Amino acid sequence: MALNREWHRSHRMPPKATRAQRIEWHAAHARACGCRAIPEGIKPEVEKLLKGNRKR
Template identity: 35%
Template sequence: MNTDWHDEHVLGAKASMEERVRWHLQHTDKCGCRPIPRDVQDVIDQKATQGADA
């Protein structure tokens, strides 16, 4: 676990879904100590699908 990254990147309890998506994508790149939650992953997948259709 990258505790330095976690200490510097606190995700607030009232974060919007966009903030959560951004945080978890950065987290995956910098730490990745746990998987992306299903609801956040669903939004990421949906955006990827929409982007592929454009």
């Protein structure tokens, strides 16, 4: 998928983001842009969050 520049401009990763913030950001990123893969270190948590959001 191509880079969604507008999304990236309005959704900056916080400086010194906590693990929870990183998981939330990458889940939102995967839904809105997906220009790169989810980092392996947080991938299971991000995928769990994405699956949980689909049920709503």
